Amino acid sequence: MNVDGKPYRSIWVNSDGWSVDIIDQTRLPHEFSVLNLQNLAQACAAIRDMAVRGAPLIGSTAAYGYYLALNTDGSDKNLATAYDELLQTRPTAVNLRWALDRIRGKVAALPAAQRAENAFAEAAAIAELDVETNRQIGLHGLKLIEQIAAQKADDEAVNILTHCNAGWLATVDWGTATAPIYMAHEAGIPLHVWVDETRPRNQGASLTAWELQHHAVPHTLIVDNAGGHLMQTGAVDLCLVGSDRTTRSGDVCNKIGTYLKALAAADNGIPFYVCLPSSTIDWTISDGLQQVPIEQRNGIEVSQVSGRLKNGEITSVSIVTEGTPVANPAFDVTPAKLVSGLITEAGIIDATESEIGRAFARDSSN
Amino acid sequence: MNVDGKPYRSIWVNSDGWSVDIIDQTRLPHEFSVLNLQNLAQACAAIRDMAVRGAPLIGSTAAYGYYLALNTDGSDKNLATAYDELLQTRPTAVNLRWALDRIRGKVAALPAAQRAENAFAEAAAIAELDVETNRQIGLHGLKLIEQIAAQKADDEAVNILTHCNAGWLATVDWGTATAPIYMAHEAGIPLHVWVDETRPRNQGASLTAWELQHHAVPHTLIVDNAGGHLMQTGAVDLCLVGSDRTTRSGDVCNKIGTYLKALAAADNGIPFYVCLPSSTIDWTISDGLQQVPIEQRNGIEVSQVSGRLKNGEITSVSIVTEGTPVANPAFDVTPAKLVSGLITEAGIIDATESEIGRAFARDSSN
Numbered sequence: 001m002n003v004d005g006k007p008y009r010s011i012w013v014n015s016d017g018w019s020v021d022i023i024d025q026t027r028l029p030h031e032f033s034v035l036n037l038q039n040l041a042q043a044c045a046a047i048r049d050m051a052v053r054g055a056p057l058i059g060s061t062a063a064y065g066y067y068l069a070l071n072t073d074g075s076d077k078n079l080a081t082a083y084d085e086l087l088q089t090r091p092t093a094v095n096l097r098w099a100l101d102r103i104r105g106k107v108a109a110l111p112a113a114q115r116a117e118n119a120f121a122e123a124a125a126i127a128e129l130d131v132e133t134n135r136q137i138g139l140h141g142l143k144l145i146e147q148i149a150a151q152k153a154d155d156e157a158v159n160i161l162t163h164c165n166a167g168w169l170a171t172v173d174w175g176t177a178t179a180p181i182y183m184a185h186e187a188g189i190p191l192h193v194w195v196d197e198t199r200p201r202n203q204g205a206s207l208t209a210w211e212l213q214h215h216a217v218p219h220t221l222i223v224d225n226a227g228g229h230l231m232q233t234g235a236v237d238l239c240l241v242g243s244d245r246t247t248r249s250g251d252v253c254n255k256i257g258t259y260l261k262a263l264a265a266a267d268n269g270i271p272f273y274v275c276l277p278s279s280t281i282d283w284t285i286s287d288g289l290q291q292v293p294i295e296q297r298n299g300i301e302v303s304q305v306s307g308r309l310k311n312g313e314i315t316s317v318s319i320v321t322e323g324t325p326v327a328n329p330a331f332d333v334t335p336a337k338l339v340s341g342l343i344t345e346a347g348i349i350d351a352t353e354s355e356i357g358r359a360f361a362r363d364s365s366n
Numbered sequence: 367m368n369v370d371g372k373p374y375r376s377i378w379v380n381s382d383g384w385s386v387d388i389i390d391q392t393r394l395p396h397e398f399s400v401l402n403l404q405n406l407a408q409a410c411a412a413i414r415d416m417a418v419r420g421a422p423l424i425g426s427t428a429a430y431g432y433y434l435a436l437n438t439d440g441s442d443k444n445l446a447t448a449y450d451e452l453l454q455t456r457p458t459a460v461n462l463r464w465a466l467d468r469i470r471g472k473v474a475a476l477p478a479a480q481r482a483e484n485a486f487a488e489a490a491a492i493a494e495l496d497v498e499t500n501r502q503i504g505l506h507g508l509k510l511i512e513q514i515a516a517q518k519a520d521d522e523a524v525n526i527l528t529h530c531n532a533g534w535l536a537t538v539d540w541g542t543a544t545a546p547i548y549m550a551h552e553a554g555i556p557l558h559v560w561v562d563e564t565r566p567r568n569q570g571a572s573l574t575a576w577e578l579q580h581h582a583v584p585h586t587l588i589v590d591n592a593g594g595h596l597m598q599t600g601a602v603d604l605c606l607v608g609s610d611r612t613t614r615s616g617d618v619c620n621k622i623g624t625y626l627k628a629l630a631a632a633d634n635g636i637p638f639y640v641c642l643p644s645s646t647i648d649w650t651i652s653d654g655l656q657q658v659p660i661e662q663r664n665g666i667e668v669s670q671v672s673g674r675l676k677n678g679e680i681t682s683v684s685i686v687t688e689g690t691p692v693a694n695p696a697f698d699v700t701p702a703k704l705v706s707g708l709i710t711e712a713g714i715i716d717a718t719e720s721e722i723g724r725a726f727a728r729d730s731s732n
Contacts, residue, residue, distance in 0.1 A: 225623025
């Protein structure tokens with residue numbers, strides 16, 4: 001999507017034709033800074049230091065990183081060690097392993113000298129697949145927004161609330177929850193997005209608001225506490241969120257606080273849709289509350305807030321006294337009963353085991 | 367309650383016997399600093415600059431401020447101008463006008479020379495009345511906590527979630543939502559309090575966590591997003607919150623985000639109680655959602671976060687880029703249907719028009 005009026009993806013091949021550029025997302029929203037990756041070490045650092053984040057983008061960065069490693073040294077030994085090094089950057093990222101396996105599968109049987117070239121093509125294919133998946137999510141979600149817009153006066157905006165960043169910065173392009181929003185904006189439908197700041201890491205304030213600002217989509221930042229009030233007072237027509245993991249029965253694990261917004265949407269009769277690529281459906285589990293382990297992150301994310309001082313310096317301030325006990329669960333589970341539907345690359349489906357199984361032709365009893 | 371092991375109120379007469387001390391709450395949680403008030407200008411500044419906040423404490427500070435004004439000059443002219451000056455410090459604070467009217471009513475008919483002495487006594491009576499009201503709220507709420515504790519193993523803590531600061535710092539002592547907590551703690555019931563940080567102004571992180579820490583009540587700070595997850599996973603036994611205004615039918619206007627916690631409590635069968643002095647019941651309105659105007663505060667409270675730098679300096683950082691649109695509704699309304707009960711100085715009552723009317727012997731049809 002656009003940055004300063006110019007279209008970008010979150011990862012792309014440099015104009016030199018071989019090295020890879022990414023946006024240093026740790027500097028956002030205060031600074032737009034591009035990092036050039038030329039070797040394995042730089043790619044690993046980009047993932048480890050969270051210059052890139054979001055499962056799909058991590059996968060694509062690992063794929064290009066693997067290519068860069070093989071570009072330096074296409075040997076069997078490097079094929080093995082680069083795989084391991086990249087895998088260690090974010091051990092729990094499912095897309096990372098998937099992308100590495102896919103590249104290795106394509107190039108392992110080739111002569112060393114041909115591996116880089118083929119890895120490059122495969123990394124590009126992985127990135128394109130992500131873009132296409134999100135584009136499909138966007139097209140399906142667009143229909144939903146069109147239906148809401150049709151019930152409004154011509155110039156009346158459709159008000160959408162989103163939580164965290166399931167935007168193009170978390171993917172290669174379009175995003176998941178933002179794909180329908182960008183599609184509707186391009187289609188000329190008047191829109192306004194309520195952006196939850198999403199404590200503790202403030203991805204809404206830092207990333208989603210920044211994305212929407214640069215793509216000229218009208219939006220307003222709010223604290224996470226405000227969404228319920230806005231829904232009670234008719235200021236929200238639709239909630240769109242992403243998902244880190246969805247069970248085969250439609251329970252949605254997403255950024256902490258998603259569940260509270262789903263409750264408020266249900267209480268006020270507002271549609272609450274979850275946008276996800278089918279690759280994030282976990283077919284092995286059914287009961288999200290019982291079966292999805294919730295990551296407990298470092299309390300420093302709660303007690304310290306990062307931002308920009310008046311002098312431009314980016315730093316952190318402590319909002320509590322030293323020694324204040326802090327808990328920091330990173331995700332919660334929204335039960336399927338609160339989900340109006342899942343917007344996937346295959347269409348909009350009910351958040352039920354039978355519908356999910358049917359849509360993706362999986363035998364969900366396995 | 368205790369600060370560094372020593373009992374404090376939020377306002378008290380200095381050891382000199384005539385001037386008045388308050389805690390500078392703008393410095394909390396990073397610094398415990400006492401301000402000495404000797405005249406009207408200092409009292410007005412304390413209220414205006416929010417060194418004191420919370421309706422009951424504002425009322426008591428205004429009462430003592432009125433006394434200090436009359437101590438300087440007991441004339442009819444000063445009786446009128448000091449009233450006006452104090453009233454202008456926080457024009458919407460209902461307790462402020464009530465306290466000033468009460469003092470003026472007591473001293474207006476007296477000779478100028480006797481006014482200060484009588485205003486002093488009346489200010490003390492106002493402060494004592496607040497303490498006693500909160501103590502009663504605490505005693506009634508204590509029974510609720512005892513009932514929950516009785517169903518637990520001996521050493522198993524009762525887990526209470528609270529939002530914002532309805533603590534002793536907002537009143538003269540005990541607080542409203544915290545009164546049952548302090549009572550139960552004094553009674554030796556094992557307790558643990560989940561403290562919502564309460565964006566945007568972070569009163570939970572700055573004030574409630576500080577209070578509990580100093581009174582040695584076990585507690586954990588969480589982001590506002592986390593409470594739903596904690597309720598889903600059995601980590602919360604009881605929610606206790608305060609109220610800025612309660613309609614005669616039991617709808618509760620309180621700090622933004624309260625409604626989301628009430629929804630989560632209802633969804634998980636967790637009791638959700640509101641602690642309030644009956645003086646905050648608004649007998650003139652019935653439908654909270656339709657009739658309570660919600661204050662829209664400055665967006666800078668959202669875009670800027672105040673805290674302490676590593677070097678000890680207290681400053682603010684911006685979490686967004688300049689020009690990001692921000693909305694900042696300060697309160698929301700929790701419908702009576704989500705409220706398990708109201709803990710008042712007269713006992714615990716249902717959040718219904720008939721029960722509220724009966725408890726306070728008011729004809730609620732007026």
